[in-house]
Amino acid sequence: MSILILAEHDGKHIKQSTRQAVTAANAWQLPIHVLVAGAQSAAIAQQAAEIAGVAKVLHADAAQFEHPLAEDVSVLLAQLGRDYKVILSAHTAFSKSVLPRVAAVLDVAMVSDVISITAPSTYVRPIYAGNVLSTVESSDTIQVVTIRATSFAVPAAGGNAEVVTVTAPATSGLSRWIKEDRNVSDRPELSSARVVVSGGRSLAERFDELLAPLAHKFGGALGATRACVDAGFAPNDIQVGQTGTIVAPELYFAIGISGAMQHLAGMKDSKIIVAINHDPDAPIFQHADYGLVANLFDAVPELTAALNN
Amino acid sequence: MKVLVAVKHVVDYNIKPRVKPDGSDVDIAGVKMGINPFDEIAVEEAIRLKERGVATEVVAVTIGKANSQDTLRHALAMGVDKAVLIQTDVEVQPLAVAKLLKSLVEREQPQLIILGKQAIDDDLGQTGQMLAALINAGQGTFASVIDVKAGEIEVTREIDGGTDVVALKLPAVVTTDLRLNEPRFIKLPNLMMAKKKPIETINAADLGLDISPRLKQLKAADPEPRKPGIKVANVAELVEKLRLAEVL
Ligand SMILES: Cc1cc2nc3c(=O)[nH]c(=O)nc-3n(C[C@H](O)[C@H](O)[C@H](O)COP(=O)(O)OP(=O)(O)OC[C@H]3O[C@@H](n4cnc5c(N)ncnc54)[C@H](O)[C@@H]3O)c2cc1C
Ligand SMILES: Cc1cc2nc3c(=O)[nH]c(=O)nc-3n(C[C@H](O)[C@H](O)[C@H](O)COP(=O)(O)OP(=O)(O)OC[C@H]3O[C@@H](n4cnc5c(N)ncnc54)[C@H](O)[C@@H]3O)c2cc1C
Numbered sequence: 001m002s003i004l005i006l007a008e009h010d011g012k013h014i015k016q017s018t019r020q021a022v023t024a025a026n027a028w029q030l031p032i033h034v035l036v037a038g039a040q041s042a043a044i045a046q047q048a049a050e051i052a053g054v055a056k057v058l059h060a061d062a063a064q065f066e067h068p069l070a071e072d073v074s075v076l077l078a079q080l081g082r083d084y085k086v087i088l089s090a091h092t093a094f095s096k097s098v099l100p101r102v103a104a105v106l107d108v109a110m111v112s113d114v115i116s117i118t119a120p121s122t123y124v125r126p127i128y129a130g131n132v133l134s135t136v137e138s139s140d141t142i143q144v145v146t147i148r149a150t151s152f153a154v155p156a157a158g159g160n161a162e163v164v165t166v167t168a169p170a171t172s173g174l175s176r177w178i179k180e181d182r183n184v185s186d187r188p189e190l191s192s193a194r195v196v197v198s199g200g201r202s203l204a205e206r207f208d209e210l211l212a213p214l215a216h217k218f219g220g221a222l223g224a225t226r227a228c229v230d231a232g233f234a235p236n237d238i239q240v241g242q243t244g245t246i247v248a249p250e251l252y253f254a255i256g257i258s259g260a261m262q263h264l265a266g267m268k269d270s271k272i273i274v275a276i277n278h279d280p281d282a283p284i285f286q287h288a289d290y291g292l293v294a295n296l297f298d299a300v301p302e303l304t305a306a307l308n309n
Numbered sequence: 310m311k312v313l314v315a316v317k318h319v320v321d322y323n324i325k326p327r328v329k330p331d332g333s334d335v336d337i338a339g340v341k342m343g344i345n346p347f348d349e350i351a352v353e354e355a356i357r358l359k360e361r362g363v364a365t366e367v368v369a370v371t372i373g374k375a376n377s378q379d380t381l382r383h384a385l386a387m388g389v390d391k392a393v394l395i396q397t398d399v400e401v402q403p404l405a406v407a408k409l410l411k412s413l414v415e416r417e418q419p420q421l422i423i424l425g426k427q428a429i430d431d432d433l434g435q436t437g438q439m440l441a442a443l444i445n446a447g448q449g450t451f452a453s454v455i456d457v458k459a460g461e462i463e464v465t466r467e468i469d470g471g472t473d474v475v476a477l478k479l480p481a482v483v484t485t486d487l488r489l490n491e492p493r494f495i496k497l498p499n500l501m502m503a504k505k506k507p508i509e510t511i512n513a514a515d516l517g518l519d520i521s522p523r524l525k526q527l528k529a530a531d532p533e534p535r536k537p538g539i540k541v542a543n544v545a546e547l548v549e550k551l552r553l554a555e556v557l
Pocket of ligand 2: 316
């Protein structure tokens with residue numbers, strides 16, 4: 001019995017979170033296979049083959065996977081997955097759409113957003129916005145699992161797995177891809193950035209003007225609270241929190257953020273947390289390694305300038 | 310077009326739940342409960358479809374204990390036409406919920422089924438996709454805009470790093486994201502009226518489905534607390550600390 005990991009890619013590169021899923025899969029001490037579904041994706045399959053610890057890459061190359069739809073990928077994954085002990089992926093928008101379908105077709109439960117694997121079918125996962133850690137055991141013969149990427153290390157390169165071709169089933173016709181609108185920026189991906197600079201709604205129209213230069217200093221990503229996003233000061237896809245993106249960078253700046261539990265759920269595993277808030281009683285200070293009570297409109301430019309020296 | 314909305318009764322989002330002293334589970338006895346926020350968004354969207362003349366009837370369903378009725382009353386007060394409680398005292402996990410919803414879909418034949426993208430208690434985020442697979446329908450997960458056209462529906466989805474748009478054949482399943490809409494406030498008279506409306510109750514056991522739990526919780530625990538931090542006096546001290554921590 002082996003483990004099958006569903007790879008995620010952007011048409012050119014394997015996502016870092018897929019590599020982290022390989023680290024998680026090591027917990028079972030079983031052969032690790034990776035499924036790459038894409039169009040003209042031989043180079044991506046090769047990248048998967050080079051991740052240390054991968055024994056085999058299953059490569060499904062078909063025109064319909066240029067924009068992989070959950071309806072189609074899930075059929076392929078469920079077909080192949082029947083012969084595996086574990087079907088695994090990172091807890092991303094893509095896998096969150098695909099894996100529950102696979103679990104339903106196989107009539108097994110799914111365990112989402114796992115932060116640690118303590119025994120072959122026992123997992124720890126956060127519930128209630130990360131206020132509680134729940135240890136669950138699954139009794140199913142096939143385990144369908146997504147992992148929280150930030151809880152697992154990025155493995156080394158240096159693998160040399162064989163790549164075998166698998167046939168993609170015909171498209172289901174249930175859905176059709178129309179278009180995509182990715183926010184292009186030269187900043188790193190939020191979920192895997194080394195430094196994240198986040199702001200709350202109090203930044204208002206000056207969100208970018210104040211935070212982008214600070215993020216730039218670190219080559220970091222920008223994040224925001226839900227209140228800030230809802231007010232239209234920052235784009236939806238940079239919301240950090242229980243219902244947004246989960247991050248755990250080396251350094252997290254919470255600027256003008258009150259520290260609501262839904263926000264904390266998305267960043268409290270950061271290594272170092274810096275909070276800047278003019279309210280000395282803001283809850284965020286209870287979670288910050290370094291707290292600065294100050295008006296952000298003065299402190300942020302001052303900090304950015306100080307880092308220039 | 311008939312729309313089915315699945316609503317879950319959950320611990321209020323403002324409440325920070327505690328673990329029971331024996332570490333077996335979360336203690337929710339006597340805690341304030343309410344409609345899952347994403348499901349409130351789902352109800353709102355369905356009602357707007359009806360107000361625009363796109364939907365003809367909106368049915369809300371919840372699965373759980375008798376007290377889940379409160380959440381159906383909330384949906385009725387917002388304006389759904391009909392409410393169904395599939396009652397069970399068994400803990401229903403997403404696969405079981407999806408199977409029970411499927412049986413109701415077969416009976417009601419909705420063209421559109423709207424669920425939340427996740428329930429804020431267990432945060433599993435699976436049920437809508439599982440239901441879509443079981444009824445062999447297309448799915449629009451994490452929806453921020455939906456647009457019903459002839460025979461299909463276009464869904465704008467919030468994905469990592471942006472959005473995409475998919476077209477789904479009807480019947481289809483949609484799961485709501487936060488920016489789909491802002492649910493209306495419920496007026497008191499509507500709440501009073503909703504208290505008098507009938508709720509159909511179906512006994513889950515009568516449906517003859519395997520809804521037994523597959524996941525067993527072995528333990529619930531508080532996360533490791535962070536070690537307490539310090540306040541710095543000014544920007545210069547902050548920079549100094551970050552330098553010492555070797556993150557600059
Ligand atoms: C179902 C649901 C899901 C949610 N999911 C998320 C989520 O994923 N992520 C998320 O972030 N939130 C989420 N929320 C919202 C969350 O509860 C909070 O409302 C939100 O995080 C607050 O954002 P904020 O800190 O920007 O705003 P506020 O809470 O209004 O805080 C603003 C802070 O800025 C400070 N401030 C103001 N002016 C200045 C100044 N000049 N200088 C310094 N400090 C200043 C204030 O002291 C205050 O502490 C969710 C809520 C619900 C109900
Ligand atoms: C280890 C474990 C222990 C549990 N223990 C208990 C327990 O002691 N008692 C108990 O009652 N439950 C228990 N549950 C079940 C749990 O409360 C959830 O109902 C179930 O896991 C669904 O997960 P979710 O709400 O995170 O689903 P998600 O997939 O996040 O929900 C998404 C959407 O599906 C719909 N939906 C989900 N559930 C329902 C529902 N019941 N009715 C209508 N619509 C719904 C809603 O639209 C919701 O927005 C347990 C679950 C697990 C995994």
